[in-house]
Amino acid sequence: MEIIEQDKRKCPTHVSNVECTKHLLPVKDALDILSGKWKLQIILSLTFGKKRFKQIQREIPGLTPKMLSKELKELEINELASRHVYDTSPVSIEYEITPYGKTLRPLIEELEKWGSKHRKRIIARSNRD
Amino acid sequence: MEIIEQDKRKCPTHVSNVECTKHLLPVKDALDILSGKWKLQIILSLTFGKKRFKQIQREIPGLTPKMLSKELKELEINELASRHVYDTSPVSIEYEITPYGKTLRPLIEELEKWGSKHRKRIIARSNRD
DNA sequence: GGTATCACTTTCCCAAAGGATACCGATATA
DNA sequence: TATATCGGTATCCTTTGGGAAAGTGATACC
Numbered sequence: 001m002e003i004i005e006q007d008k009r010k011c012p013t014h015v016s017n018v019e020c021t022k023h024l025l026p027v028k029d030a031l032d033i034l035s036g037k038w039k040l041q042i043i044l045s046l047t048f049g050k051k052r053f054k055q056i057q058r059e060i061p062g063l064t065p066k067m068l069s070k071e072l073k074e075l076e077i078n079e080l081a082s083r084h085v086y087d088t089s090p091v092s093i094e095y096e097i098t099p100y101g102k103t104l105r106p107l108i109e110e111l112e113k114w115g116s117k118h119r120k121r122i123i124a125r126s127n128r129d
Numbered sequence: 130m131e132i133i134e135q136d137k138r139k140c141p142t143h144v145s146n147v148e149c150t151k152h153l154l155p156v157k158d159a160l161d162i163l164s165g166k167w168k169l170q171i172i173l174s175l176t177f178g179k180k181r182f183k184q185i186q187r188e189i190p191g192l193t194p195k196m197l198s199k200e201l202k203e204l205e206i207n208e209l210a211s212r213h214v215y216d217t218s219p220v221s222i223e224y225e226i227t228p229y230g231k232t233l234r235p236l237i238e239e240l241e242k243w244g245s246k247h248r249k250r251i252i253a254r255s256n257r258d
Numbered sequence: 259g260g261t262a263t264c265a266c267t268t269t270c271c272c273a274a275a276g277g278a279t280a281c282c283g284a285t286a287t288a
Numbered sequence: 289t290a291t292a293t294c295g296g297t298a299t300c301c302t303t304t305g306g307g308a309a310a311g312t313g314a315t316a317c318c
Contacts, residue, residue, distance in 0.1 A: 026244030
């Protein structure tokens with residue numbers, strides 16, 4: 001009895017909380033895919049067509065090879081981008097967004113919609129003051 | 130002339146890139162609101178009703194007062210949550226999600242939809258191997 | 259032979275995010 | 289009088305994210 005009481009105190013909505021973590025995990029997964037300083041720009045850059053490593057780097061000012069390499073690997077692991085090796089000499093490598101990667105599109109658009117409303121709201125407020 | 134050539138080399142799709150940053154900023158704004166270790170859980174906790182400080186803290190295991198305090202301030206600044214002081218003795222304080230805060234709902238649902246598909250995909254793959 | 263390019267990797271470093279712990283003044287409770 | 293609760297702060301510490309710079313092996317170009 002005491003234990004249950006204590007649990008209730010520690011987590012009044014513990015029933016809904018258990019439900020919640022089920023919902024929470026996928027949301028965090030999605031956020032992980034998109035957050036970080038470069039991921040979004042790299043994804044966007046690839047939606048405009050296949051690109052080579054240096055090409056992406058030139059398009060995104062400030063992006064170091066270390067970061068680009070790391071992010072591209074993550075995109076590959078998550079099957080959002082694919083890496084193609086052509087045996088020219090020296091080998092040339094192209095990165096391409098996958099069809100699956102393209103399914104991020106509506107999500108990114110939703111983020112943009114909410115984000116631009118928010119941006120306007122905050123700017124409007126700072127003009128009021 | 131040379132400068133323009135150089136610009137082209139540095140950023141082959143510079144035309145679309147300029148367009149892109151316009152879209153990029155709001156997306157990053159939206160991501161900022163939701164990313165971080167605790168923001169989502171706090172928002173979710175408040176969608177289940179007004180809560181007091183300690184109450185939120187008890188509901189979310191591992192959340193320190195420092196972090197909770199910081200996140201609640203940010204939520205207030207962004208007008209997603211409101212803080213109500215009641216002059217009981219000692220004063221009691223309640224946090225509540227705002228109507229504006231509730232507009233995050235569809236966005237969070239989109240994140241969840243994509244995230245759970247992704248989760249299934251990755252789990253399915255690891256079972257294949 | 260010297261320099262440059264491509265696609266990276268490695269090492270070292272710094273700043274931001276976040277955790278642990280202690281503390282605060284006010285008030286209620288035993 | 290001692291202890292606990294509330295709504296936080298303050299201080300110190302660790303972890304993580306990310307930047308700077310140099311290097312690598314293979315190849316092309318002058």
